[in-house]
Every structure is written in C-alpha cells, then in structure tokens.
Amino acid sequence: MEHLRISIDRLLERINSLGEIGRIAGSKGEWGSARLALTEDDRLGRDLVVSWMRDLGMTVSVDGIGNAIGTWPGSDPTLRPVMMGSHIDTVRTGGRFDGNLGVLAGLEIVETVQRAGVKLQRGLQVAFFTDEEGARFAPDMLGSLVYVGGLGLEEALDVRDSDGARLGDELAAIGYAGSMPCPAVVFPHAFVELHIEQGPVLEDERLTIGAVTGVQGISWTEVTITGQSAHAGTTPMRLRRDPMVVASQVIAESRAVARRLGGTQVATTGRMDVYPNLVNVVPARVTFTLDLRNTEEERLQQAEQAMFSFARRMAAEEGCDITFKSLARFEPVQFEERMISMVERLAVELGHSVRRMPSGAGHDAQMLARVCPTSMIFVPSINGLSHNPAEDTAPADLEAGANVLLQVVLQLADE
C-alpha cells in the first residue's frame, strides 16, 4: 500500500469549502475564517464536516461535550481503530488550515483508502474536538481534555464565555450535545494529528515535514507591579516608585534568561496594561504577562525561578509591590519514540526532508497522548503565520503532509 497517494485537489476543495463558512478577509486579499466555538458558524462548519463523513459512509457519534467522531470500520471489529483528527473551531482572526487540515486530511485518507478498495484490519476514525482554541471558552483544548477524562463533563458544561453564556447551553443550542459518554469508554489504538507548524522553523530550514517529539511545557504568569502614581514633571527620580521601569527591567531580563538557558526555551511578553496610561503620569500600576515554554520541565522551572526572583528584586529596589498570578501551567508532553520515528521514517521513504521538533503550541494530540500512542505531523507555515487570515501552506506541502499521514495510518491500522 506504499503506492497509495491522497488527492490534493479533493483536500483543497474541502479546506476551501469549510473555510467559506465564517469567511473573513485579510488586509491584502488573503482570506480565512472566524468560527468561534459553539457559534452558529461553528454549527454550520460541523454540519458540513458531518455530512462529508456520512457521504463517505462513516457512522458519526457525538459525545456529551460535542466532540464528533466519524468511524469507518476495519475488517476486525475486535481491534480498536486508528484515530485521526484535530479541531474545526478557529480564533476570531483565524486562517483556513489551523485544525481544519488535520480533520479534512483525515477524511481524505478515508476516501483514498476507500477508492483504492483497500480493506484495513483496524477501523479508521476522524474526530473533531470541541473548543480547541479556547478563544471563547477557557481552557483551550477543552473538548479533547474532557474526552480523555482530564476535566469533568459537568464542570466543562458550566464554563461561561465573557458574555456569561454557558457552554452547555450553547452546545445544546447548536444541536451538538451528544449522547456518547465522556470521557470515552474505549480509546483508540493510536492518534495521529496533521497540523500546520504555526511557526517559522520548517520554512527557515527549507524542510517539508516536522516529526513532532512532544509539546512544550507552558508557564503563563500575570505579573502586576504596583508603585506610586506621580506627576512626570514634578517628581524627582529619587522619589519615584515607578512600576513601568520595573516591568521594563523584567521583560528585558526575560530575553537574557531565554538566551542563557538556550535549547527550546522561549520567553514572551505579549500583553501589557498600564494604569492610568497617560503621557505625563508615572503609572500607578503595570500588569503584563510572561509566557515561558520549554520541552524540559526542569529547565522550565529554572526559567520561572530566574524570572520570578529577578522581578521580586527589581520591584523591591524600586519600592514597588509585585504579585504573580498563574494563568496556565502545563508540564511538557513527550510522544512515544516509536511514534516519532514512524513519522520520520515514512516521511523519508516518501522522499521528503524532515526534522524532529517540539510543538511550541498546544494541540489536541497532547491530550490524546494521555490515553494512547500519539504522534503529530507538521507542515510549514508560510512566514510562520497563524491565527491570521494570511495563514497559508503551499499545496505541495499540504500534499506531502497528508501522504505522510496516510502512510502512518496504514501502518498503524495493520498492527
């Protein structure tokens, strides 16, 4: 079955058809989609993907948190199926590929296998998980987290969005409060997720395939520094307690810490809010976020400790108060070596350049890794862009990724 190949035309047609739902325009003619979880557009997207599953003769089941799973049976019904999938919800400024690629490539694999008349030992499943983005309901990867039993169904249904809408009510309103138990009773034999890289590494190194080794551990902290609001003209430097100066010292240091730790360590301050935010007033309060990530838990803790102690010291020197609030903390996830090397080997056999790499972003695969062997396949993102209508991947790269997914699934389905 090594000769089997997917149809990039069929795959692109599904990607673009789904992308039309909630279509948004970028600033330079490019286009993407806005389908926030459990909105009317999400429903329309779900209905379309479910109709495609049914067209392929798959049976579709929906669980209590709205995860939808299409199943194409194998020859041995006693064997657990191989699952592909990802998510079809997007951020408000989403592209057409993030998540959608993993789901629609799964359908394309099923269609390729069917058209070739191949009968596999294990069944194939294609899943889309609810609210992966977390753009409307926190936390992100909510659907897959509930699927694997990491968060109770009732607790998840009670999550509210920023307008106060309850997740369970919104799920029922779009008709996707399903009857399948959650967490699942039987987990798949293995899970494989094809995804765009959402970063610049593959493009920068001119490589086609990323064999994902795991997902970086994430530490999100909101740092609030409180000083003394004062007039910018009348307050001598020696009498100031300026939280903006402290924040700046801390953010500048985060770059130095990331350099010093090296490896996969990254450090980002993406958000800052200043109060009262006026030209001629020393701020009373500065709040900013610190996003630290590493593939190794020990190093991530080193980064946290270095940053927190530096920040405390700078605040004390300026006479400011400082508080830290953890917004998110996930330990690194490591995929099984067997699964990583399978992706790597099959990509090479298909003639593609490949490298092992961690995922810097969270994915449903990291939840599935708790319950079954899991791997991820990355394809390049043009300019590293994602969560942006300009998000794009060359068709040849989409095709390469989907063909690697096909070969991985064929191998897993005959185990």
Next chain:
Amino acid sequence: MEHLRISIDRLLERINSLGEIGRIAGSKGEWGSARLALTEDDRLGRDLVVSWMRDLGMTVSVDGIGNAIGTWPGSDPTLRPVMMGSHIDTVRTGGRFDGNLGVLAGLEIVETVQRAGVKLQRGLQVAFFTDEEGARFAPDMLGSLVYVGGLGLEEALDVRDSDGARLGDELAAIGYAGSMPCPAVVFPHAFVELHIEQGPVLEDERLTIGAVTGVQGISWTEVTITGQSAHAGTTPMRLRRDPMVVASQVIAESRAVARRLGGTQVATTGRMDVYPNLVNVVPARVTFTLDLRNTEEERLQQAEQAMFSFARRMAAEEGCDITFKSLARFEPVQFEERMISMVERLAVELGHSVRRMPSGAGHDAQMLARVCPTSMIFVPSINGLSHNPAEDTAPADLEAGANVLLQVVLQLADE
C-alpha cells in the same frame, strides 16, 4: 504694610465654594472637582468667580479667548497694574487647589488690601486663563498662550475637542467670548502665580515655600516600534523581531540616562499600547511615550540624543522598525533673578522655610514670562498628589503661600 495678613478662612471658603461646582468624590471620602474647559460646569465656576470680583468692586473684562481679568485700580492710573492669577478649569479627575488657589488667593489679596484701607500706587489684577489644563482642547495653557500672542486667536478658536466640538463655539455657548483684544494691548507690570507644587519635593524636605526659578523644558516623544507578530510558543528566540523587548530595553535605559545626567533631569514612560496585546503572541507593534524634562536646554538635548540613538540601535539589533513622533517640545523658561529672590526674601521675612526649585509642570506663568517679569510661589502638595480628588495642601501652608503672595504683590505695586 508688612503687618498685613490674609484671612485663611475667607480663602478656604472660596476654595470650597468653587470646588462644589463639578464636585466629584475620591475613593476614600476626599473630594475634588471636574470642570473641563468650556463646559457648563466651567461656566458656573466662571460666573461664581466673576461675581466675587464684582462684589469686590473690580471691573471685569473678558477677551476673545475667554480669559477673564478683574481689575482694582491703583492711585496712579498711568502705571501698569500687578497681575495675579492662574486658571479655574480642571482635569476630569481634578482637585480643588490646582489653578483655583492662584485665582482665589488673588481675590483674597485684593480683599485684604481693601479691608486694610491701603491705597496702592499700581492697580491689582486677578486673571483666570482659559483651558490651562488642555484636558479638553490642546494645547494646554491655551488661554495664556493666546493672551501673550504665542498663538493666533482665530487658530485657537478653531481647535476642536475629541468629539469634534469647536472651541470658539463652545466658548460662545457659555457666554465667555469676550470683546477685549487678544493678544492684550497692554501687559501687566508683573505677574505672580501662587500654585500647589503638584510634586513631593517640599513635603519631602519639610519646607513651606518654593521660590520657583522657572519651568522645565519638556520633550514628549511617541516612539513606535514595529516588529513581526509571531506565535509565542512556536517561534524560536533567534527568529523573533520583538518590539516589546526593544521597548523594554529603551525604557530601562531612560532610567539610566536620567541617573547619568543627574540634576533636574527626569524621564518617564507613562503610556504604552501593545498590539495585538495577547498573552501568547509576540507583539507586532508597541507604541510608548517618552517624557523628558530638564531646566537646561543643553542637557535636555543630551537626554534626547542619548535616548533616540540608544533606541535606534536596539531596534536595529532586533530587526525592528522605529519611528519617533514629537508630541510636544518646549524649551526651559527661566524667571528673572530679581523676581525669584523677591519671593525667597519675603518668605524668609515672614518666617517661612523656603527653597528655590524649578517647576516640573507647565503653568500660565511660563507664558506671562514672555511679556513681563514673572514669578511663582509653590506650597506643598500632600503626598505630592495632584490631578486627583485627594489633592490637598495643609491650611497653614495655603495661608503661608497667600501671605507671601500678598507681600510680593505689595512690593511690586509700589515699584
């Protein structure tokens, strides 16, 4: 006439009566006023102060930009009068003292002189200038700037607020588009402004009177750094162009530059806006303000040059674009030595502790200094607070400041 003293009770009564118009509450029971320029509350405040002027038998004239001047004639009508004054408009979160003190102390000096039956050679004037705060119509000190001929009347009348309302229309609507020519035809013999310090220096040094030497030069720059928006997890440090890191390095450096230059140099970043301002996105763009002040023009230029070249270098190293937009630039204003030492000497003669000090904030006096000998008298601000309902000055300090004003005016009026 060295024995003459003002009545602190009358002064406080006027301060509190005027403060009731547009009264606002602070967070801890304190109260202040919100009388934005040319609003209905500004009109009510103006009407009250004008009625007090008339009660004192002063003739009131209003000029084309709405500056109001009350005059009490002296014995020699060929001599130009001595002017006191300030402003009665406030910021949105204003206190009762900023500006108002200088105007109402002026009325108290007139009343003290009248009750003592003293006849002065020169007349006394009390002025309140339009839109000193600039909180509604830019620039600040607009009324006094037009009064001295620094800005054309027609141009000033065409200024619009953020809602598009035209200054000239708003001025007419509150009935203060006066007929006196602007700039003035005859300027006063001298101008003296009593004002709260709006800073912590006098309180910190336990002093009662500041003999103001001049007004610091001000350089306001809006710095925009543009990098590349990127995913905080998937973008390795080496592939980043992060404007937040550059901004932080620049702000941290501004503290170092202020330390290095010493003297009166201050540096403040009070405003920062981050786009898109999300936890897990390396920002595309960071805009922040840099407020630099010094009493010496040469040193102010040194600070500007040090900061701009450092910022350019940091941006270049990170691969970011950087632009500088000047928001305001005023050279330092130096009051005449004779006027400074007069305040200093008379304060000492009244038994008050005194120090010379620059003003870090802008005041109407800096405009008047263009056309006549000018001085300012500072009294302490509790906790250095201003532009805040909690703005306050101890009654004993208000009394001391007003008595120094009285003695300065008595001396000037007999020159």
